Amino acid sequence: MLDATLTLKPIQVKPRNTETLVAAIDTSSIKIGETKNGVLVAIRGANIWKQNKHYRYIRLGPFIFHITEENKTEVYNTLQKAYIKQQSEQNHQHTPNLTQMPTRLATLLERWLQAAAAKTMSNSLILFDGSLTAGTPDAPANVMREILGNAREMENAVLAFSKMTTMRLNGNLITDILSKCTPPYILELAGLRVKPPLIPFGDIYVARLSKGNYAFRLDIDKELSSQEKIEAVEKLIGNDLLSQGYPETLRLAHILCTFTANEVIAMQHFIARRYGLKMINRPDMHRLLFGPFGKGETSA
Amino acid sequence: MKLYKKEGNVVQILSFPNEAAEKGDYLLIEDAEAGRALIAQVIDVQFASIPGVLEELLRSLPDGGEIMRGEDFDPLEIAPHITYIQDASLLICKIRATIENGENLSPTSAWLPSRSQSTIKKLSIPTLLKLARVDGELPIILGGTKDASLLTIDASSLDGRLNIITGKKETGKSHLSKLLISNLIGYRATVVVFDLNGEYLSLGMTSDGKRNALYDKIHVLTPAQNFKVALKQLNLHVLLEILIHALHLPGTSAREFRRIWQSLKERDMLTLHELGEAIRNWHCNQHVRDALFSRYYALVNSGFFTDNIAEATLLEECLFKAKEQGSAIIVNLRNTSPIDRQIVVEYLLGKLVELLTSWKIKAVFLFAEEAHLYLRETYWDDIVTRMRHFGIFTTFITNQPDTIRENIYRQADNIFLFNFTNEHDLEVVSRAARVDAETVKSIARDLPPHHCLVLGKVVRDFPIVVKVRALDIKTMGETRLFFKNLN
Numbered sequence: 001m002l003d004a005t006l007t008l009k010p011i012q013v014k015p016r017n018t019e020t021l022v023a024a025i026d027t028s029s030i031k032i033g034e035t036k037n038g039v040l041v042a043i044r045g046a047n048i049w050k051q052n053k054h055y056r057y058i059r060l061g062p063f064i065f066h067i068t069e070e071n072k073t074e075v076y077n078t079l080q081k082a083y084i085k086q087q088s089e090q091n092h093q094h095t096p097n098l099t100q101m102p103t104r105l106a107t108l109l110e111r112w113l114q115a116a117a118a119k120t121m122s123n124s125l126i127l128f129d130g131s132l133t134a135g136t137p138d139a140p141a142n143v144m145r146e147i148l149g150n151a152r153e154m155e156n157a158v159l160a161f162s163k164m165t166t167m168r169l170n171g172n173l174i175t176d177i178l179s180k181c182t183p184p185y186i187l188e189l190a191g192l193r194v195k196p197p198l199i200p201f202g203d204i205y206v207a208r209l210s211k212g213n214y215a216f217r218l219d220i221d222k223e224l225s226s227q228e229k230i231e232a233v234e235k236l237i238g239n240d241l242l243s244q245g246y247p248e249t250l251r252l253a254h255i256l257c258t259f260t261a262n263e264v265i266a267m268q269h270f271i272a273r274r275y276g277l278k279m280i281n282r283p284d285m286h287r288l289l290f291g292p293f294g295k296g297e298t299s300a
Numbered sequence: 301m302k303l304y305k306k307e308g309n310v311v312q313i314l315s316f317p318n319e320a321a322e323k324g325d326y327l328l329i330e331d332a333e334a335g336r337a338l339i340a341q342v343i344d345v346q347f348a349s350i351p352g353v354l355e356e357l358l359r360s361l362p363d364g365g366e367i368m369r370g371e372d373f374d375p376l377e378i379a380p381h382i383t384y385i386q387d388a389s390l391l392i393c394k395i396r397a398t399i400e401n402g403e404n405l406s407p408t409s410a411w412l413p414s415r416s417q418s419t420i421k422k423l424s425i426p427t428l429l430k431l432a433r434v435d436g437e438l439p440i441i442l443g444g445t446k447d448a449s450l451l452t453i454d455a456s457s458l459d460g461r462l463n464i465i466t467g468k469k470e471t472g473k474s475h476l477s478k479l480l481i482s483n484l485i486g487y488r489a490t491v492v493v494f495d496l497n498g499e500y501l502s503l504g505m506t507s508d509g510k511r512n513a514l515y516d517k518i519h520v521l522t523p524a525q526n527f528k529v530a531l532k533q534l535n536l537h538v539l540l541e542i543l544i545h546a547l548h549l550p551g552t553s554a555r556e557f558r559r560i561w562q563s564l565k566e567r568d569m570l571t572l573h574e575l576g577e578a579i580r581n582w583h584c585n586q587h588v589r590d591a592l593f594s595r596y597y598a599l600v601n602s603g604f605f606t607d608n609i610a611e612a613t614l615l616e617e618c619l620f621k622a623k624e625q626g627s628a629i630i631v632n633l634r635n636t637s638p639i640d641r642q643i644v645v646e647y648l649l650g651k652l653v654e655l656l657t658s659w660k661i662k663a664v665f666l667f668a669e670e671a672h673l674y675l676r677e678t679y680w681d682d683i684v685t686r687m688r689h690f691g692i693f694t695t696f697i698t699n700q701p702d703t704i705r706e707n708i709y710r711q712a713d714n715i716f717l718f719n720f721t722n723e724h725d726l727e728v729v730s731r732a733a734r735v736d737a738e739t740v741k742s743i744a745r746d747l748p749p750h751h752c753l754v755l756g757k758v759v760r761d762f763p764i765v766v767k768v769r770a771l772d773i774k775t776m777g778e779t780r781l782f783f784k785n786l787n
Contacts, residue, residue, distance in 0.1 A: 061374070063375070
């Protein structure tokens with residue numbers, strides 16, 4: 001994204017207590033081990049909604065895949081076809097490598113969950129984790145367009161929260177910029193231009209929804225009117241808990257789908273028992289070469 | 301089960317939910333390649349430190365403290381595996397012995413079995429007892445173990461030994477001592493019981509009040525009633541012990557008493573009346589006379605002394621009968637004052653030593669309940685050292701373990717330990733030389749009523765938990781209750 005002539009317009013919001021269902025979707029992935037042929041990957045997704053002051057959930061997974069160089073294209077294409085009914089001719093080129101596979105498989109599941117929520121819920125707020133920018137292999141524009149279109153048809157408003165952003169204005173991260181307003185408020189980013197092939201499907205805001213120093217990038221479906229966008233934010237703060245400025249529904253979605261170490265051990269146990277797959281422990285070269293100065297490959 | 305860690309004589313074993321093991325269980329850690337196996341006893345069961353468990357628990361309760369409701373679509377059925385891992389436990393075990401060549405036991409824990417190749421399985425109590433050779437010709441069935449087998453000890457392992465039965469109130473101490481007594485009598489042993497609360501008086505009766513097989517072998521001696529002693533039967537040494545230790549007679553007065561006694565003895569005038577007259581007329585300091593008189597009246601008022609020889613023969617009769625056929629002499633101290641109790645006990649112990657020294661009786665099993673209430677300080681060491689050589693084999697029964705001296709615990713051969721929850725009590729008992737402190741503290745704390753941890757020579761130093769078997773004996777010594785039958 002480019003930040004050519006960005007300006008920030010503060011908009012004060014206030015809680016709107018009209019009872020509205022708030023739903024959130026998140027997925028997570030983890031590499032649970034390596035075999036001599038490839039990697040073992042687990043993904044899980046969660047859909048949380050708040051209704052009558054109580055949170056409810058549907059959690060899907062874990063789904064475990066043994067991905068090898070030989071089967072990766074087939075696995076990815078099959079899932080892409082099944083989840084988002086897309087299979088372009090270029091898919092072979094777009095098949096991720098083994099390292100990217102966990103994230104990409106989780107994204108497929110996330111798109112499917114988002115699509116399902118957009119079609120089945122009505123008059124609700126649907127919260128996504130991340131942004132509404134499409135045009136990448138894991139966020140095809142047509143898929144995002146369809147999800148948002150379906151959501152609008154059902155009179156839902158889609159809001160996407162990013163915990164991290166790299167967007168800067170005058171050298172400062174947009175989430176570090178303060179307004180004279182007192183929270184809750186949003187700052188509208190006007191004049192944003194995006195480099196192709198990226199397509200922004202949402203208008204971008206900085207949301208500071210509760211007191212404290214926490215601000216997040218917030219994308220709201222572009223096709224909604226300005227009034228509908230502000231109303232959506234106001235309904236969100238009127239219907240969900242916003243501890244540290246982040247919606248509780250989305251936080252729970254994240255918590256419920258994240259894998260704990262205990263679950264990883266359980267999945268390794270399951271794989272060994274059910275399929276007799278033998279996992280290999282590759283030596284950590286950083287540790288091996290640098291001893292206490294090698295902090296492990298992940299932090300290298 | 302998997303061997304996880306070994307530190308000294310403690311091994312940690314990872315156990316999964318389908319491999320239930322509890323405190324007190326024995327495990328066999330077999331290293332086939334080394335041709336050896338470790339016998340280890342579980343002394344504690346902890347949760348295995350599984351990474352991520354805290355997160356797992358935290359996320360199960362995010363909805364205002366209530367469990368969040370929802371649906372899990374888990375097509376691969378991973379959830380049972382998660383529970384399986386989450387419920388894994390760590391067994392903390394003490395190594396008790398090593399088996400070599402499948403049968404030779406040695407107490408070593410110096411070798412390290414293979415972590416990857418060792419097999420771990422439960423060792424049943426009968427197999428353990430067989431390996432440890434806990435058997436003999438004089439079996440006493442103590443009760444059932446957790447794996448439904450019987451724990452049988454040999455009566456000869458109590459012979460010549462110092463035993464302690466301890467545990468908090470109402471856990472079954474007296475019941476166990478009754479069981480031991482009845483079995484010892486069955487093997488024609490002589491048993492003397494210092495019965496503080498009258499709990500043993502009905503040892504010869506069944507629970508419905510009928511006579512049982514032991515009826516003729518139970519002799520209840522109640523001081524001042526059917527248990528009296530004539531001065532003529534008394535050895536001066538024994539009487540001086542009573543005067544000095546039970547009645548605290550000063551040394552100068554004791555010397556005068558010795559002279560009075562010898563004077564009366566020479567004239568064959570050892571009666572209570574003559575003793576009183578002699579003190580009255582004896583040429584001595586008035587303070588000495590007063591001191592002697594006060595002790596004289598204490599003796600007279602106890603009702604324990606008589607001039608009628610015919611009234612004072614029961615103890616010896618009972619002891620001689622016991623020598624022939626085995627029996628228990630129950631010394632009923634229930635309604636006896638603390639001073640009189642000491643007089644009786646001093647006399648009885650002195651008499652037993654006298655009879656044992658002269659080989660008139662062979663040996664005596666002495667059961668002493670709450671001995672601190674009647675045993676003088678100097679007797680403790682006497683009982684565990686000197687008197688043992690004469691043939692007095694004591695079993696102390698107490699619910700206050702700190703009333704028994706530390707050196708007694710150190711020298712105890714067998715300890716029958718019932719439940720204790722108090723740290724201080726456990727600390728005291730754990731000083732026993734025959735077992736490690738961790739075992740005592742960990743297992744005794746969780747013992748249910750009537751369950752006893754048996755330690756020492758009777759079980760060849762393999763601590764075993766047993767549920768003491770029931771006895772068809774009339775219960776006595778029940779606490780009097782105010783609210784009982786009030787409605």
